[in-house]
Amino acid sequence: AQSVTQPDIHITVSEGASLELRCNYSYGATPYLFWYVQSPGQGLQLLLKYFSGDTLVQGIKGFEAEFKRSQSSFNLRKPSVHWSDAAEYFCAVGAQSGTSYGKLTFGQGTILTVHP
C-alpha cells in the first residue's frame, strides 16, 4: 500500500527566507509524486509533479522539488518565501494500476505561516 508522511505539521518562516517542506513516501514501484497547495476554503492547486527523468523538478510560483529514491523523499523548496505563500501544502503519491486507478494518497499536510 502506498503512504505519504509529511513530518512537519506547521512551519513558520520569515518573508524572504528559504523554505523546505519534507515529504517521505512509501510505494513498492515507481512513484508518481505531486505537491499541491491549498488556501483556506479553496481546492488544491498543483505546484509540481514528478513522473520520471530529471530528479529536480520545477514548478509554479518559484517552487522546486527533488526526488531522492534512496531516501524515499520528495522535498519541496523555495529560495525566498513571499507572504502570499502562506497556505497548506500537500504531498501526494499516485499510481495507475489495479486498485490504484485514479487514487492519490496524500500526506497530512504542512501549514506554512509567513512572518513579515
Next chain:
Amino acid sequence: KAGVTQTPRYLIKTRGQQVTLSCSPISGHRSVSWYQQTPGQGLQFLFEYFSETQRNKGNFPGRFSGRQFSNSRSEMNVSTLELGDSALYLCASSLASGGSHPGTQYFGPGTRLLVL
C-alpha cells in the same frame, strides 16, 4: 480551458437526509476522482470513474456512491447523512486512461457540506 467546476459550493443538510454533489471535469478529461477532506482524517479517496465505469473505490461505506455520465460529468451521492459526513468534498479530473501512467489530477474548488 475552464477548470474543474463543482456545484453547489455550500450545502447544509440534516442527519438522515441525502445529498447529491456535481462535478464537471476539464474539457477532454475522462477520469474523475472524488475525495473527502476533514480536519481529522485529512484527504481521503472516495472513488474514481472513467468512461462511466467506477474503476476504484476507497474505504467508505455504501452510503457513498457515484456515477459518471457520457459527457464525463460526475455526481456523488451520500444517503442517510451522518454528522461525521460534514466535510469538504473535492473532485479532480485527469486525462488518465487505461495505461500505467496516472495522469495529473486537477482539482475543483470543492463543495462544503455541513450536516446538522
